[in-house]
Amino acid sequence: xxxxxxxxxxxxxxxxxxxxxxxxxxxxxxxxxxxxxxxxxxxxxxxxxxxxxxxxxxxxxxxxxxxxxxxxxxxxxxxxxxxxxxxxxxxxxxxxxxxxxxxxxxxxxxxxxxxxxxxxxxxxx
Amino acid sequence: xxxxxxxxxxxxxxxxxxxxxxxxxxxxxxxxxxxxxxxxxxxxxxxxxxxxxxxxxxxxxxxxxxxxxxxxxxxxxxxxxxxxxxxxxxxxxxxxxxxxxxxxxxxxxxxxxxxxxxxxxxxxxxxxxxxxxxxxxxxxxxxxxxxxxxxxxxxxxxxxxxxxxxxxxxxxxxxxxxxxxxxxxxxxxxxxxxxxxxxxxxxxxxxxxxxxxxxxxxxxxxxxxxxxxxxxxxxxxxxxxxxxxxxxxxxxxxxxxxxxxxxxxxxxxxxxxxxxxxxxxxxxxxxxxxxxxxxxxxxxxxxxxxxxxxxxxxxxxxxxxxxxxxxxxxxxxxxxxxxxxxxxxxxxxxxxxxxxxxxxxxxxxx
Numbered sequence: 321x322x323x324x325x326x327x328x329x330x331x332x333x334x335x336x337x338x339x340x341x342x343x344x345x346x347x348x349x350x351x352x353x354x355x356x357x358x359x360x361x362x363x364x365x366x367x368x369x370x371x372x373x374x375x376x377x378x379x380x381x382x383x384x385x386x387x388x389x390x391x392x393x394x395x396x397x398x399x400x401x402x403x404x405x406x407x408x409x410x411x412x413x414x415x416x417x418x419x420x421x422x423x424x425x426x427x428x429x430x431x432x433x434x435x436x437x438x439x440x441x442x443x444x445x
Numbered sequence: 446x447x448x449x450x451x452x453x454x455x456x457x458x459x460x461x462x463x464x465x466x467x468x469x470x471x472x473x474x475x476x477x478x479x480x481x482x483x484x485x486x487x488x489x490x491x492x493x494x495x496x497x498x499x500x501x502x503x504x505x506x507x508x509x510x511x512x513x514x515x516x517x518x519x520x521x522x523x524x525x526x527x528x529x530x531x532x533x534x535x536x537x538x539x540x541x542x543x544x545x546x547x548x549x550x551x552x553x554x555x556x557x558x559x560x561x562x563x564x565x566x567x568x569x570x571x572x573x574x575x576x577x578x579x580x581x582x583x584x585x586x587x588x589x590x591x592x593x594x595x596x597x598x599x600x601x602x603x604x605x606x607x608x609x610x611x612x613x614x615x616x617x618x619x620x621x622x623x624x625x626x627x628x629x630x631x632x633x634x635x636x637x638x639x640x641x642x643x644x645x646x647x648x649x650x651x652x653x654x655x656x657x658x659x660x661x662x663x664x665x666x667x668x669x670x671x672x673x674x675x676x677x678x679x680x681x682x683x684x685x686x687x688x689x690x691x692x693x694x695x696x697x698x699x700x701x702x703x704x705x706x707x708x709x710x711x712x713x714x715x716x717x718x719x720x721x722x723x724x725x726x727x728x729x730x731x732x733x734x735x736x737x738x739x740x741x742x743x744x745x746x747x748x749x750x751x752x753x754x755x756x757x758x759x760x761x762x763x764x765x766x767x768x769x770x771x772x773x774x775x776x777x778x779x780x781x782x783x784x785x786x787x788x789x790x791x792x793x794x795x796x797x798x799x800x801x802x803x804x805x806x807x808x809x810x811x
Contacts, residue, residue: 345467345476347560354469361464383509387746390505390536391465 334433336396342395352444358395359437362430373423381419382411388426400429456480457568460490460504460516461534466557468554470503473561474655479568486510487519494529500575501530501568503555506546514549521550534559580634584694588639591646594653601733602639605781608729610635615769616725622765625721637694638726640702644674668710674698693722701726704761716763724763728754728770731761736781741764747778 337351344350365388372380389404403426410418467483471514474481482499484490487510494502502520504513511519517531522724530596532553533546549656552574553567588602613634614788617626645653652663660669678695682688699711700723705714745753751774760766770777 342559343473343558345473347472348478350469350472350476353472354465356470358465387463387506390463390557392461394466394469396558 323344332399334397334399334429336398340397343394344377348354349442355437356441358391359434359441362434364428370422373419376416376419378411379413381405382408385411397429397433400426400433403429412439456482457497457501457503458482458484458490458493458499460484460487460502460508460513462505462508466505466534468797470559472509473564474568479635479787487513487516490549491519499529500570501532503532503534505534505557506536514546514551517546517680518549528575530574532571555768561642584636584690585639588643591643592642594646601728601737604733604780604784605641605726605729606635606638608732608777609638609726610616611773611780612725612766612769613775615773622721628747633690633693634722634725637690638697638722638729639696640674640678641697641730642670642674643677643694643698644670644672647667655696668702671711679742696720697722697726699723701730703727704770705763706760708718719763722768728762728766731757732770732777733767742807747774747781 335355340354341348341351344354346383349386365384369381369384370390372378372384385404385408389401389408392404403422406424407419410422419420457474459467459470459474459481459482461470462485464485467485471481471483482493484493486508487504490502490504491511493499502516503697504516506513513533517533518533520529520708530553531551533551534557535546535554536542536557546554549761552735553571555564555567585602590603598789616622617628617631648667652659652666655663675695675698678691678698682691682695685691697720700714700720703709703712703714703719703723704727705719705724707713709719731753732750735745735753736747738744751771751783754767754770758764
């Protein structure tokens, strides 16, 4: 694991830099572009997800969680991917208690990831 | 590690509703040297694929609206003229039913998140499959070369192979022929039917290009084109006995002028002694001859050609194939219009040599 900007509480970095670099065929410029796109798309996704949970529109929650999981795993954000997977499963099972708890965890992980990504992108500049 | 080469790469269509994965795939594939276009859903992808520009499709499985499996099935159903290699991106944790993907016609699967090394290896396999079609192009080139001396009208070979494909495909759905004609047979008849008159290269210009009616002696010489063609392919088959597609082509060459009632040539065989491929291509060839203009006749309407073919059922033509023709006549009309449009767009049909589809000569002499 590697994350230049993230070094606290011995927690794993929010995404696996080396793994993502490998997926970007070694192109740092591409890695930065992918991270920037992900960070930009994340906030509106969370707003829509929260709105779907409040309704509740479980089909939409499941669909959005699935998409978020795909994006998270693509950038090697494994913990976020796992949270999104749990949310997708909970939505499929209509388990509202788990949905609420998992969404809180997911949002916290998104904050952690966004902070780390922004710091990294700033440093790269 | 990921060398970029200048060799030709089949264009790839990437389909994914997730913009992160879609964009990353596009950039990675471009880095690997592929031409890439992207679609964000199944409908957009189907529309792009139907333009026929893509030989490899890499699609997410689960998408809103049309899923990757449905997209695959729809692409297969459209019978695009070139084979499209279809790869589905799957999430193993979802337990997606790979059998459903295979049934839809998927060629391969790649797990998400993708590993670029695996992606590269699998795309190479896809390219190997797609490149097999270069063989088809060579066959068609050979047929076009043979046609050069006897250009008939515009896109005769293109139309005829489409008519043959349509007939074979329809027959494959019928109770009687579904065990005889499969997808491979349909592909084979599409690929090899343009060779049906390849033996005309051995017919003297004075006969091949004669604007008027052939004398009986001249007609006897003209009839030899089926033997010249089959002998040529026999020679190639002796060198390459395993080339089944050439054996199939030879069957068409030698039998497409036989008639169901045994009055055709070269052997005068009848009924089901005539290979099925010959019985199918006979209808395709005659329909095109009837509906296109020659120096000695205008193009017959579809209705007139239809009447002639129906009249020939059980005499010239296998009744089963005529029935298939009737069932598929809308497709015939569409194909003819499609190639008429192409010729019209190009502004010319090439030199109007006195083409001589001998079946027409016989029709007119009768």
